[in-house]
Amino acid sequence: MILEKLILATIIFGISLFIAMYATYLERKVAAWLQDRVGPDRAGPYGLLQPLADGAKMFLKEDFIPTNADKWLFIMGPGIAMFTALMTSAIIPWGTDLVLFGRTIALQVADFNIGILYIMGVLSIGVYGIMIGGWASNNKYSLFGAIRASSQMISYELAMGITVITIVMMTGSLSLRDITNAQHGMNWNVFYQPLAFIVFLICSLAELNRAPFDMAECESELIGGYHTEYGSMKLGFYLFAEYISMFISSAIISILFFGGYNFPGMDAFSGNVLAILGVAALFMKIVFFIFVIMWIRWTLPRFRYDQLMHLGWKSLIPISLINMLITGLVIAFKNGWFNS
Amino acid sequence: MSIDLIIYLLGGLTIGSALMVIISKHPVRSVLYLILTFFLISANYIMLNAQFVAIVNIIVYAGAIMVLFLFVLMLLNLSKENEPKTSLLVKVSALISGSLLLLVLLAVFKDASFLSIENEVSNPNHGLVQNLGKLLFTKYVLPFEVSSILFIAAMVGAVLLAKRDKNIIE
Numbered sequence: 001m002i003l004e005k006l007i008l009a010t011i012i013f014g015i016s017l018f019i020a021m022y023a024t025y026l027e028r029k030v031a032a033w034l035q036d037r038v039g040p041d042r043a044g045p046y047g048l049l050q051p052l053a054d055g056a057k058m059f060l061k062e063d064f065i066p067t068n069a070d071k072w073l074f075i076m077g078p079g080i081a082m083f084t085a086l087m088t089s090a091i092i093p094w095g096t097d098l099v100l101f102g103r104t105i106a107l108q109v110a111d112f113n114i115g116i117l118y119i120m121g122v123l124s125i126g127v128y129g130i131m132i133g134g135w136a137s138n139n140k141y142s143l144f145g146a147i148r149a150s151s152q153m154i155s156y157e158l159a160m161g162i163t164v165i166t167i168v169m170m171t172g173s174l175s176l177r178d179i180t181n182a183q184h185g186m187n188w189n190v191f192y193q194p195l196a197f198i199v200f201l202i203c204s205l206a207e208l209n210r211a212p213f214d215m216a217e218c219e220s221e222l223i224g225g226y227h228t229e230y231g232s233m234k235l236g237f238y239l240f241a242e243y244i245s246m247f248i249s250s251a252i253i254s255i256l257f258f259g260g261y262n263f264p265g266m267d268a269f270s271g272n273v274l275a276i277l278g279v280a281a282l283f284m285k286i287v288f289f290i291f292v293i294m295w296i297r298w299t300l301p302r303f304r305y306d307q308l309m310h311l312g313w314k315s316l317i318p319i320s321l322i323n324m325l326i327t328g329l330v331i332a333f334k335n336g337w338f339n340s
Numbered sequence: 341m342s343i344d345l346i347i348y349l350l351g352g353l354t355i356g357s358a359l360m361v362i363i364s365k366h367p368v369r370s371v372l373y374l375i376l377t378f379f380l381i382s383a384n385y386i387m388l389n390a391q392f393v394a395i396v397n398i399i400v401y402a403g404a405i406m407v408l409f410l411f412v413l414m415l416l417n418l419s420k421e422n423e424p425k426t427s428l429l430v431k432v433s434a435l436i437s438g439s440l441l442l443l444v445l446l447a448v449f450k451d452a453s454f455l456s457i458e459n460e461v462s463n464p465n466h467g468l469v470q471n472l473g474k475l476l477f478t479k480y481v482l483p484f485e486v487s488s489i490l491f492i493a494a495m496v497g498a499v500l501l502a503k504r505d506k507n508i509i510e
Contacts, residue, residue, distance in 0.1 A: 073372075113468055117395045124403025128375070131407065135368065135414045143414060150407055157404075174469055 009109050012089050020243035021051040023290055027243075030294045058236035066229050070136040077133025078230070078237035084126040085244040091115050092251050093177045095261045095279040098272055107275065108177060115176040116164055119252060120157070123207060127153050129241065130209075134226035145225030148215045148305065153207055155309060159316035160203035163196040166320070166327045167256050180260035185267065190257040195323045197257045199316050204249045204293075206312070208242065211297040215305055250289035251282070258285050347387055354380040367413050371406060378402040392469045 025040070025047070032039025040047035065074055095107040112118055127150045134146020167189055168174055171182045183189055190197045206213040217225030227238045254260060261278030269277055303311070332338065357380060360373040378401045385394035476484050 073368075112391065114391050114395050117392070117399065121395050121398040121403065124399050124407075127403070127407055131410055131414075132372070135410075147411065147414070150411065154404060154407060 004103075004105055005109055008105070008107070009090070012092075012094070012109065013086065016086060016089055016244050016247055019247045019286075019290075020240055021055070023243040023246060024054065024239075025051050026290065027294050027297075030291065031298050034295070034298045055236070058233050061232040063232045063234070066137060066139070068138040069229065070138070073132050073136035074229075075234070077129055077136060078234045078241070079129075080132060081126070081129025081241040082237045082244075084122055084129060085241040085248065088119055088122050088245075088248045088252075091118055091176055092248070092255065093180050093260060094282060095275045098275045100272075107279065111175060111177050114174050116168060116174050116179070116256075120161055120164065123153075123160075124157060126207075126245070129238075130226050133230070133238070137226075137229035139229050141222045141224070142226050142228045145215075145217055145222050145228070148222075149209055149226060152209070152213065152215055152308060152312070155312040156203045156206035156213075156316070159199055159312065159320045160207065162317070162320040162324055163193075163200045163203070164256070166193060166196050166324045169324070169327055169331060176255055176260075180255055180262065183259040183262050185262055186259070186264040188257065188259040188262070193257065193323070193327070195319065197253075199320045199323070200256065201253065201292075202311075202316060204253060205296065206308075208245055208249060208293070210242070210246070210293060212300040212302050213308060214302060215308060246290055246293055247286065250286045250293065253289050254282060254285035260285075343387075347384075350380060350383050350387060354384060368410065371409050371413055374409075375402050375406045378406065392472055 028050070029039045029047075031037075040050040043049040043053045065071055090109040091112055093106075093108040093111070098105045098107055130149045131146045134142040134149070137143075167179065170189065170192065171179045173179065173182075209215075209217070217227065222228070227235055230238060261282045263277065263281040266274060266278070354377060357373050357376045361370050361377060364370045364373060378397060382394040382397045382402075385391075385397060
């Protein structure tokens with residue numbers, strides 16, 4: 001039993017790293033495509049070995065710690081960023097149960113009954129990697145980047161939490177597996193909650209610190225933001241953590257709003273075939289959302305910082321609150337609370 | 341046996357990191373130890389089957405409030421040279437209020453029984469969201485609503501204070 005979970009966790013760990021690795025390649029190719037360039041094409045066929053070359057380069061660079069930096073915290077920063085990025089994948093339901101060698105294997109490492117709150121918790125501690133790294137560098141640009149990143153993440157967490165509550169209200173459960181099972185077939189949440197989906201997508205972009213919300217590392221104002229002083233694989237960890245979070249948040253968007261492993265016409269299959277097709281459907285959705293996130297990055301310019309705060313506090317939070325209120329009223333009406 | 345061992349280990353770690361909060365010389369390190377303490381307290385909650393309280397503790401305290409603490413400390417960048425001087429009066433009053441708190445805590449824990457942990461663990465559904473929500477909206481609905489009104493009052497007060505300061509500057 002424990003061995004099964006261990007194997008599953010290792011596989012998911014490997015897949016996360018693999019997808020994050022090729023997300024860096026995909027990002028360059030998408031950028032090149034949108035800007036009418038060729039992109040990386042030297043390492044291997046179609047430049048497919050480019051991520052390996054990048055990784056080798058990162059490892060071979062000099063590992064450097066600035067003189068006035070707080071040594072231990074400087075080392076801890078990227079570690080925390082990577083750790084929190086990888087932690088979330090534990091509760092994602094990847095597919096229906098698989099039957100192998102007479103044993104039923106749930107394709108989910110842990111099914112907590114507080115599932116979605118666990119994600120919010122991990123998100124909220126994700127700030128520390130950036131903050132500790134930025135402060136420990138002892139550089140004012142790093143500190144500015146860290147402060148911007150953390151205030152932005154705290155602000156957008158609120159609207160994100162409220163949209164998640166609307167989904168939880170509709171399902172009546174916090175467990176991600178129950179939320180997925182409630183969207184059987186084509187009965188996806190996005191058709192009932194389009195507004196919540198848009199708010200959630202914007203908030204995920206802000207939580208990921210990606211353009212148009214990449215205030216934390218905007219080159220034109222802050223040199224490199226919180227990782228100005230970092231080099232070698234420590235910088236690699238920060239960059240890689242961002243791609244892993246991108247993978248995980250695409251998975252969460254697919255599960256909350258696009259049915260997770262459900263796909264139209266799934267009733268025609270059963271057993272292992274259904275499980276495998278479900279996993280394939282989920283991964284197709286994930287890759288699509290990774291592409292959408294990249295598409296947005298290479299299309300929209302960066303926000304100004306006050307515009308960012310204005311959008312977060314004065315638009316997204318009221319919209320999500322009103323959306324929650326309407327959802328609550330509809331649920332109450334459906335349950336017949338107004339009839340008595 | 342093994343559960344007892346885990347509980348003792350967690351308790352020891354919690355007290356240890358809480359002590360480090362006071363012992364650390366550097367304020368930022370202190371706050372980081374405080375964050376660690378919150379995580380260990382959450383682990384203790386999970387041992388008591390209170391998953392919801394554990395995760396909310398992480399989201400609210402470790403995730404939001406401590407980030408603000410860290411924020412302020414990083415901006416002030418306190419060190420030995422520019423540490424604000426505390427007057428004798430403040431020190432004496434801190435000593436008196438601290439001893440009073442100790443007295444109250446001792447009085448509380450003198451008669452407290454620590455046997456209730458067994459009963460809590462025996463009911464595995466005790467700390468789950470469903471039961472907690474039902475209790476909050478039936479048995480404890482009055483305290484729940486009163487505390488939320490208190491929170492709103494505090495929020496409005498904070499906004500008002502911030503606004504007034506701005507007017508004076510302008």
